[in-house]
Amino acid sequence: MQRPSGPKGTCETVGVGWIGAGSFSRAKLIPALQKISGVRFVGLANATGISAQRAARNFGFGYCCTDANELLDDPAINAVFIGTRHHLHASLVIGALNRGKHVFVEKPLCVNEAELNQIAEAYARSGRILTVGFNRRYSPFAADCTDLFKGRIGPLSMLYRVNAGRLPSGHWVHHPTQGHGRVIGEICHFVDLMGFLSSSLPVEVQAWPVDHLDANPEDNIHVHIRFADGSRGEVLYLSSASASVSKERIEVFGQGRTAICEDFRTCHFYRGNQHRRERSFFHKKGHREELRAFVAAVKHGVESPVRFESLYASTLATFRIRESLQCGRALPVHVCGPF
Numbered sequence: 001m002q003r004p005s006g007p008k009g010t011c012e013t014v015g016v017g018w019i020g021a022g023s024f025s026r027a028k029l030i031p032a033l034q035k036i037s038g039v040r041f042v043g044l045a046n047a048t049g050i051s052a053q054r055a056a057r058n059f060g061f062g063y064c065c066t067d068a069n070e071l072l073d074d075p076a077i078n079a080v081f082i083g084t085r086h087h088l089h090a091s092l093v094i095g096a097l098n099r100g101k102h103v104f105v106e107k108p109l110c111v112n113e114a115e116l117n118q119i120a121e122a123y124a125r126s127g128r129i130l131t132v133g134f135n136r137r138y139s140p141f142a143a144d145c146t147d148l149f150k151g152r153i154g155p156l157s158m159l160y161r162v163n164a165g166r167l168p169s170g171h172w173v174h175h176p177t178q179g180h181g182r183v184i185g186e187i188c189h190f191v192d193l194m195g196f197l198s199s200s201l202p203v204e205v206q207a208w209p210v211d212h213l214d215a216n217p218e219d220n221i222h223v224h225i226r227f228a229d230g231s232r233g234e235v236l237y238l239s240s241a242s243a244s245v246s247k248e249r250i251e252v253f254g255q256g257r258t259a260i261c262e263d264f265r266t267c268h269f270y271r272g273n274q275h276r277r278e279r280s281f282f283h284k285k286g287h288r289e290e291l292r293a294f295v296a297a298v299k300h301g302v303e304s305p306v307r308f309e310s311l312y313a314s315t316l317a318t319f320r321i322r323e324s325l326q327c328g329r330a331l332p333v334h335v336c337g338p339f
């Protein structure tokens, strides 16, 4: 096994190995990465040869394979991007860090606490950069909201309503050994964004199903999150809303200031009696910006764009949310690890 060596170091070109070029990678991530300079598309692995070949040809990768280990052992690759379904994330992240690669993994970082702790150890040993596709913290809304609340003294109150709709029961995200459910797969985004906006870590969560008799109770839930600085967040993750209503609406309040974001397209910022509105034709959810930040960190040999403690806390909080749904109690989120 190739061991990571020394400090991160700088590089002019990032050699990319892509593992799992499925629908999201092909539609969003790889096209966004193609727009960033100084990136070389070295190799791509998918489960099946035909899809690997097609994706490698379409996106200009040098070669393709069906065994991710080929990419992990390739010295021309210094950054691995993981876009597989959730159950494979932890083993691929650990394998890549152990071979001295920098890692970008789509959310969730992993699917249970044992995996999370193994990743924490591998990360601490590796000295490499690890980031998770929590793209919303890179959105223009998140940046403007942070500006609006700069210098605040008191805590924030945050409301995050998601018009999630139903997923068919057979969808892989519901699958107990592939997706591990919508809390782990999707709620992690909202926990992470609220942690970013409050510059604080979650310390306690509680969650309730809207309807105990629902066949897919994770389709329709309320979550309360308390953050270390006293800020509080509510997530309403709903399949009971009208399809005509926006997909995501975020409201943030504190010290006479308010930020409102509708679908990452229309944002309002209020400070006293001043009001600023930002509108865009596209949903600006931060995907391009998160890739830019990762590539820049790899090139310049600097720290991971997001502190590992924060990735760990957002992930652990989603595990606790899931447990709270089942036990009906508020649960603490203790962040302790080798970082």
Ligand SMILES: NC(=O)c1ccc[n+]([C@@H]2O[C@H](COP(=O)([O-])OP(=O)(O)OC[C@H]3O[C@@H](n4cnc5c(N)ncnc54)[C@H](OP(=O)(O)O)[C@@H]3O)[C@@H](O)[C@H]2O)c1
Residues within 6 Å of the ligand: 019, 020, 021, 022, 023, 024, 025, 045, 046, 047, 048, 049, 051, 052, 066, 067, 068, 083, 084, 085, 086, 088, 106, 107, 108, 133, 134, 135, 185
């Ligand atoms: N951040 C966001 O906004 C956002 C939005 C949507 C999804 N996502 C995340 O993106 C990830 C992928 O979702 P998706 O909808 O794109 O899934 P998907 O379409 O099922 O794609 C999974 C890909 O992984 C490949 N794969 C499976 N096993 C593999 C293995 N052992 N080695 C290498 N490749 C393997 C599959 O290859 P084959 O094609 O050969 O089967 C497929 O191309 C998930 O983590 C999801 O949560 C993020």
